[in-house]
Amino acid sequence: MSLKKGLQMYKFQSLKDHVYDYIAEQISQGNLLPDEKINENKICQELNISRTPVREALIQLSSENVLENVPRKGFVVKDLNPKEAAEIYEVVGVLDGYAATLACGRLTAKTLKDMEFYINSMDLAIDSGNYEMYYKQQEIFHQLYLVECGNDTLVDSLLKLKKKFVAKKYDLNCMEDVKAILFETNNEHKEMLKLFKTNKTDELEHYIRQVHWDPSKSATEVTTP
Incomplete structure (x- = not known):
């Protein structure tokens, strides 16, 4: 389930919204690459809908x-140049940090426990090399606090920005580097959870903005939202 689907599961989706989610998910999973033409006929056939x-x-x-x-x-899928990627990281960091501060204090014990579960699941997925599962788990981790922030406009803006990132194809000769990057990112999730649990909103906002979405990371070969 995509993040947008999770956030809008209680809302009716039009056919256009369904297609929108489908294409965005294909891009985020790396099934559609930069400069690749979108095959409209293929989408119509796969989803059994009109043009x-x-x-x-x-x-x-x-x-x-x-x-x-x-x-x-x-x-065609639009690729980001380094300057655009860094700028988006910077803006996403501000929005994600603010959303987290709004959610801080609203999270139930069950939600915090669920966040911990997905963090542990991400470690297992990385260790086993199941990167598709890792991305699904981290998406749900972020979803858990975004749905509690209470600002739909903020969340919608954040999701639109995140869709600009195209999944990278992994170099099979550098899999240990990939694992190291993803483990480091998941350690950041662990620190975020710790700050959520202690309701340290200022530290949480700063950590997400300055560390988790550090613009210098936008040049890394592995995109880790």
């Missing part, structure tokens, strides 16, 4: 700069 909601979703993703409408080619 109209597909076009509507593509236009929306293009307006959010996730896709680019290239003349005589069609919609």
Whole structure:
């Protein structure tokens, strides 16, 4: 289940929203790569829907700069240059940090326990090399506090920015480096949980903004939202 789906599970989704989520998920999972043309017919066939909601979703993703409408080619996945990636990291850090401070104090004991469960699950996924599972688990980890922040506009803006990141393909010769990066990121999740539990909102906001979303990390080969 995608993050947006989890946040909107209580809302009715139009066909356009369904297609939007599907394309965004394909990009985040690395099934659609930068400069790759979106095959509209294939999406219509896979989702068994007409072309109209597909076009509507593509236009929306293009307006959010996730896709680019290239003349005589069609919609393609837009890649980020280093400057754009660093700028987005910086903005996401501010928004994510603020969302966390709003959620801090609202999280129940069960939610905090669930966050701990997903942190432990991420460690297992990294250790076993199951990176697809890692990304699903970390998405749910962040979802658990985002749904409690109480500001839908903030969350929507945050999700749109995160969709701009395209999943990286791993170099099989550098898998130990990949593991090290992901373990380091999950250690950051552990520190975030500790700050959530102690309601240290100022430290939590600063940690998420300055450490978890440190703009210098945007150059790392592994994208870890």
